[in-house]
Amino acid sequence: MNNKGGSKIIAMYWFVILMIVAGGIFVMVSSFYNHPYDIREIEGEIMINNIANCLSYEGKLNSELFDEEGFSQEFSENFLENCHLNFEVEESLNEEVQYYFEIDFYKSENLEISTFNIFKGNLNLVAGYEIQEEKEYEREVKGVEDSFFSLDEKGEELYLIKILTIIKKTEKNVK
Amino acid sequence: MLNKIQKNNKAQISEIMTWIIATIAILIILIIFISASSFLAQKTKTVQAQNLEIDFEKEISLLDTKTLIAYSFASESQRNIIEKWEQENE
Known part of the structure; x- marks a missing residue:
């Protein structure tokens, strides 16, 4: 038989x-x-470091934080400009702000009640952060919290500073 | 001679049959690997600072450093507050 084929x-x-x-x-x-890759946690930590560097130097709070009456509202309102922070993102993301941060100052006498508060960015992200523990919403936003101590300019008053940063940018970090 | 050929009832599996079985096996293995890679990809690839190989003897948290510096300038009572808070939040 021929099997060549x-x-x-x-x-x-x-x-x-x-x-x-x-x-x-x-x-x-x-x-x-x-x-x-989801890099929002690292991004949040970098933001915290930049904010901390703006607030405190050599163990003492920035003198511009205070005015004659205490904490300066003007510094709080112009915080982004004073600390050279930029919330602009690439055009492909929605027009809404993708970042939020909140800073709370606590005097050493009472570390439970905040003496002064600064917050900037998209407030709507806070709700996403609060339900982050539910598995369905864990990728929606990423929040990072950290805190440190610092003295005031004169070194008389000790403050606990808590910083919370929340980042959305879901389209860029999650698929 | 012709009788011998007619009585020969031995069946022979052609080479094509071997390839059909090999194709099925290859497809099954491919499906398994594609499913596994899709499953692994679905898990969010999160980059955390703790996952990076950092020499912690040289790298210290910036905020911890600020607390240490404040601690060095603080009075005795302020140091006690810092120590107490650190113990409670470890």
């Missing part, structure tokens, strides 16, 4: 198998690397 058919089929395997590898790699 059989080897030619099998040779073609070999290339078909190769293409199937190559396609499978392509699908695996693209499905894995198409998912972005």
Whole structure:
């Protein structure tokens, strides 16, 4: 019996198998690397560090934080400009602000009640942060909290400063 | 001679049959690997500072450093407040 034609058919089929395997590898790699990394926690920590550097230097609070009557409202209102913070994001994201931060100052006599408060950014992100523990909403926003102690300019009063930063940017960090 | 050929009832599996089984096996393995890679990709790839290999003997939190500096300038009573708060929040 003449089976010479059989080897030619099998040779073609070999290339078909190769293409199937190559396609499978392509699908695996693209499905894995198409998912972005979520860097919002690191971004939040960097924001906290920048805010802390603006508020406190060499163990003492920034003198511009205070005026004759106590904490300066003017410094609070112009906080972004004073501390060189920029909330602008790339155009592909929605027009709404993607960041929020809140700073609370506590006097050493009472570390439970905030003496002064500064907040800037999108207030709506706070609600997302409060329900972050639910699995359904854990990727919506990412919040980072940290705190430190600092003395006032004269070194007489000790303050606890708590900083909370919340970042949305869900489209860029989650798929 | 012809009788021998007619009585020969041994079946022979062609080479094509071998390739069909091999194709099915390859497809099953591919489906398993694609499913596994999709499942792994669905888990959010979060980058945390703790996951990075940092030499913690050299790298200290900035905010902890600020607290340490304030502690060094603080009075005795203020230091006690800082120590107490750190113990409660460890």
